[in-house]
Amino acid sequence: MRIRLKLPANAQFRFLPGQYIDLLIPGGIRRSLSIANSPEDEGFIELHLRNYGGPLSNFVFGKLKENDLLRLEGPFGSFFVRDDSDKPMILLASGTGFAPIQSIIEHELQKGSGRQMTLYWGGRRPHDLYFDSLARSWADHGITYVPVVSDALSEDDWRGRSGFVHEAVMRDIADLSSYQVYACGAPVVVLSAKRDFTGRCSLPEDEFFADIFVSGASPSA
Ligand SMILES: Cc1cc2nc3c(=O)[nH]c(=O)nc-3n(C[C@H](O)[C@H](O)[C@H](O)COP(=O)(O)OP(=O)(O)OC[C@H]3O[C@@H](n4cnc5c(N)ncnc54)[C@H](O)[C@@H]3O)c2cc1C
Known part of the structure; x- marks a missing residue:
């Protein structure tokens, strides 16, 4: 499933391509998800989820509806392109x-x-x-x-x-x-x-x- 989260208008959310967020879902559960859009696509976060049948999957595939409010933290991670290199x-x-x-x-x-x-x-x-x-x-x-x-x-x-x-x-x-x-x-x-x-x-x-x-x-x- 592809979902797009709209960030609050006043949110200062900056990320490097390759980084991820943690989604906080009911039950005090936290799951990491990589950001799929580029930072130029401002105001949104796109996520790609596979249904693994665990708590996050059950929540997103079974309960989540358009316009629901979600909490997230991030960005996290050191998986981003090293710009100081021109290697292929x-x-x-x-x-x-x-x-x-x-x-x-x-x-x-x-x-x-x-x-x-x-x-x-x-x-x-x-x-x-x-x-x-x-x-x-x-x-x-x-x-x-x-x-x-x-x-x-x-x-x-x-x-x-x-x-x-x-x-x-x-x-x-x-x-x-x-x-x-x-x-x-x-x-x-x-x-x-x-x-x-x-x-x-x-x-x-x-x-x-x-x-x-x-x-x-x-x-x-
Ligand atoms: C840095 C990071 C980035 C991630 N980005 C994404 C993402 O972009 N999209 C995404 O769908 N998931 C991503 N994940 C995995 C994600 O955090 C969840 O684990 C996953 O979505 C399933 O959550 P769940 O609560 O449904 O199941 P979980 O409780 O997390 O797992 C249930 C069971 O599903 C199986 N499982 C879970 N994840 C995987 C996997 N990736 N490969 C094989 N088996 C698995 C395991 O057997 C596990 O016991 C990322 C994880 C990390 C650490």
Whole structure:
């Protein structure tokens, strides 16, 4: 689900693309969610949520209505683009890990940074790549987009790349020594990417930036 939160008119909310907020929901529960829009899109926060069946999912998918009032805290996190580098960027997303990557890409396009960006987006099934058409449209701005599906069923009729998304990166670019990587989403994807990119593809450890979507409350809580 994509939701857009309208901020109060007098709110001073500034964030860096890639950062997240904590949503405070009834029952004293707090969950982290990445901001999906770019800061140029002022006055709003866009969020992409998957239904995991936990408290936040039940609240958003079952109870939340248009114009409800929500409390949030933020922004948090150090997952943002290092502007002091002009290295080409690999943007690696799994599932809703696409949200902060969307924010990053739209911001880079708005400011005309000209940095080379390649997006690898992985999901289990094709429909997990829920903004596939948006990602494809970025090709007009020079962004290479590689969708990767790990568990397609025959009914999906998937003709694109298959397997683990971080392995698709390694098949395409054996030597990552001159790249920066921004990875976001499921723990197994982010941790495998860090291990294999640095261990097998010469990516310097300090050129790997990531947010891991651990469930439950955020480290900031
Ligand atoms: C920095 C950060 C940013 C995040 N950004 C997003 C985001 O943009 N969109 C989003 O949907 N979620 C995001 N998450 C995860 C989010 O905070 C919630 O955990 C998630 O939305 C589910 O909340 P819940 O209360 O429904 O379930 P929870 O109580 O959090 O989890 C219920 C069960 O669902 C499973 N689960 C939860 N999250 C995941 C996951 N990411 N991958 C695999 N299994 C999972 C686990 O088995 C867990 O036990 C982020 C987490 C962090 C730490």
